[in-house]
Amino acid sequence: MSDALMQASGLTLRFGAVAALDDVALEIHPGEVVAIVGESGSGKTTLLRVLAGMMAPASGQVLYAGEDVHAMGESARRRLMRSEWGFVHQNPRDGLRLRVSAGGNVGERLMAAGARHYGGIRAEAIEWLKRVEIDPARIDDMPEKFSGGMQQRLQIARTLVTQPKLVFMDEPTGGLDVSVQAKLLDLIRALVAELGLAVLIVTHDIAAARLLAHRILVMRRGQVVEQGLVDRVLDDPQHPYTQLLVSSVLAA
Amino acid sequence: MIEAGYNFGYLDENTKRMIRRALLKAVALPGFQVPFGSREMPLPYGWGTGGIQVTASVLGPDDTLKVIDQGADDTTNAVSIRRFFGRVAGVATTEKTEEATVIQTRHRVPEAPLQEGQILVYQVPMPEPLFRLEPRVAETKRMHALADYGLMHVKLYEDIARHGAVTTSYNYPVLVNGRYLMSPSPIPAFDNPKLHRMAALQLFGAGREKRIYAVPPYTDVRSLDFEDHPFVPVRADAACVICGSRSSYLDELIVDDTGKRAFVCSDTDYCASRPPLEEEAA
Ligand SMILES: Nc1ncnc2c1ncn2[C@@H]1O[C@H](COP(=O)(O)OP(=O)(O)OP(=O)(O)O)[C@@H](O)[C@H]1O
Ligand SMILES: [Mg+2]
Ligand SMILES: [Zn+2]
Numbered sequence: 289m290s291d292a293l294m295q296a297s298g299l300t301l302r303f304g305a306v307a308a309l310d311d312v313a314l315e316i317h318p319g320e321v322v323a324i325v326g327e328s329g330s331g332k333t334t335l336l337r338v339l340a341g342m343m344a345p346a347s348g349q350v351l352y353a354g355e356d357v358h359a360m361g362e363s364a365r366r367r368l369m370r371s372e373w374g375f376v377h378q379n380p381r382d383g384l385r386l387r388v389s390a391g392g393n394v395g396e397r398l399m400a401a402g403a404r405h406y407g408g409i410r411a412e413a414i415e416w417l418k419r420v421e422i423d424p425a426r427i428d429d430m431p432e433k434f435s436g437g438m439q440q441r442l443q444i445a446r447t448l449v450t451q452p453k454l455v456f457m458d459e460p461t462g463g464l465d466v467s468v469q470a471k472l473l474d475l476i477r478a479l480v481a482e483l484g485l486a487v488l489i490v491t492h493d494i495a496a497a498r499l500l501a502h503r504i505l506v507m508r509r510g511q512v513v514e515q516g517l518v519d520r521v522l523d524d525p526q527h528p529y530t531q532l533l534v535s536s537v538l539a540a
Numbered sequence: 541m542i543e544a545g546y547n548f549g550y551l552d553e554n555t556k557r558m559i560r561r562a563l564l565k566a567v568a569l570p571g572f573q574v575p576f577g578s579r580e581m582p583l584p585y586g587w588g589t590g591g592i593q594v595t596a597s598v599l600g601p602d603d604t605l606k607v608i609d610q611g612a613d614d615t616t617n618a619v620s621i622r623r624f625f626g627r628v629a630g631v632a633t634t635e636k637t638e639e640a641t642v643i644q645t646r647h648r649v650p651e652a653p654l655q656e657g658q659i660l661v662y663q664v665p666m667p668e669p670l671f672r673l674e675p676r677v678a679e680t681k682r683m684h685a686l687a688d689y690g691l692m693h694v695k696l697y698e699d700i701a702r703h704g705a706v707t708t709s710y711n712y713p714v715l716v717n718g719r720y721l722m723s724p725s726p727i728p729a730f731d732n733p734k735l736h737r738m739a740a741l742q743l744f745g746a747g748r749e750k751r752i753y754a755v756p757p758y759t760d761v762r763s764l765d766f767e768d769h770p771f772v773p774v775r776a777d778a779a780c781v782i783c784g785s786r787s788s789y790l791d792e793l794i795v796d797d798t799g800k801r802a803f804v805c806s807d808t809d810y811c812a813s814r815p816p817l818e819e820e821a822a
Contacts, residue, residue, distance in 0.1 A: 363686050370690075385694070389701055392694050399697065400690025406700055406766040428701050 571716025
């Protein structure tokens with residue numbers, strides 16, 4: 289029917305009285321960047337976790353390349369997570385091994401995928417440190433000593449090194465200074481275009497969504513209230529909540 | 541003669557049967573850690589209660605037992621375990637590797653190649669090779685289930701990045717039968733190649749951690765490494781001062797009051813079985 293990389297429909301999940309996901313559907317195509325925006329508590333992180341198979345929905349289905357993500361078994365899902373998928377956490381400390389060197393962090397996915405040549409792994413790590421603008425001389429340093437922005441760039445290098453097809457990013461610039469955020473967004477945009485990645489990115493930042501994404505999904509109280517091409521949704525919002533969201537950004 | 545009041549091998553028959561079932565499962569899944577209902581033994585944990593329970597469960601009246609500790613038959617630990625089985629099983633004991641049908645060991649593999657029909661029982665303090673890297677037990681189980689061992693290679697990578705070589709000289713992790721990551725117990729890395737396709741059955745018992753695992757005869761046991769940093773079984777570059785061996789694993793000893801050092805074979809039986817140095821030179 290379509291050449292979607294990932295396809296979700298009817299996703300529902302409650303936490304007690306809270307409907308974190310309420311009949312959510314979405315599609316993402318190869319090479320496409322989709323932004324998920326919405327107020328705090330609207331279900332963005334929950335959606336990402338359900339799509340990535342980290343959490344099961346109460347009902348609904350997630351298909352990746354035609355396969356049911358929640359029915360495929362943990363072993364197959366983990367294999368996806370360390371090869372074709374990537375997950376970039378808001379807090380880099382959740383996505384890095386802080387007591388493993390920068391080189392080891394970047395090399396881990398290569399080794400998990402079977403790389404057994406130390407020199408080759410190291411060369412690849414150096415290449416990736418350069419790509420995310422970390423001085424390769426710091427390859428043997430512990431990420432604990434890095435600034436927040438560097439840690440986040442390292443997490444991105446570590447995630448992209450195996451050239452995944454689909455990357456989930458949960459507010460990747462969330463905890464950073466505004467000046468650092470802008471630089472990081474530029475970097476993400478360049479890498480995504482260069483590698484032709486499909487990306488599902490959660491963000492509070494409408495400007496970031498406009499910069500990075502092809503399409504946008506607006507969430508409120510567990511529902512997708514509006515979705516479409518970024519320019520269309522942001523320039524001509526249909527849903528009152530989206531209108532509010534866009535105008536509050538303009539006002540700010 | 542078994543001392544009065546003891547069942548053969550100290551453990552009751554039900555316990556032995558339970559352990560044998562765990563052993564059969566372990567043999568069927570080389571390198572996989574099988575849980576078992578470890579019993580209290582009349583020895584402290586550090587003395588190898590896991591190994592002792594395995595030995596007690598495989599021993600028959602016709603067996604000949606050898607016990608070694610750090611390669612030696614005459615250390616306190618080895619002597620008391622041997623004496624224990626003398627009392628509770630009445631089996632013959634020996635110090636000669638080739639005469640033994642069951643060898644219980646801590647920290648070494650004998651130098652003499654083992655034969656079909658022999659059983660080597662290792663005492664294991666910590667069976668989980670990933671425990672320093674991943675403290676969550678449930679997560680290590682998942683990693684074994686999925687053969688997800690990238691993290692172990694990260695550790696080796698870190699060693700090489702920091703020190704130029706893998707610094708692990710004991711308890712060097714191995715991959716068994718191309719499937720399970722396994723701790724060979726705290727033997728020197730030098731001994732690792734002996735585990736590979738060994739003719740004897742190898743059984744591993746961890747008492748405190750309540751785990752048993754096994755390597756059946758002629759099973760592949762590979763030390764983890766990188767193509768460009770291959771595993772090297774390190775040995776002191778010296779000869780044994782007693783027998784002159786340049787191939788056996790050596791202990792460094794202080795031999796007099798002035799602090800003079802000398803190397804001798806760690807495997808006392810191997811050393812004693814070789815012609816003394818003078819004769820060899822003559
Ligand atoms: N594990 C959980 N247990 C109970 N409630 C939860 C759990 N996870 C999320 N929730 C609730 O579900 C709703 C959606 O949470 P979620 O974290 O997905 O929102 P979000 O859009 O990512 O918010 P934020 O922008 O603050 O990160 C919230 O009301 C939250 O409190
Ligand atoms: Mg969130
Ligand atoms: Zn010697």
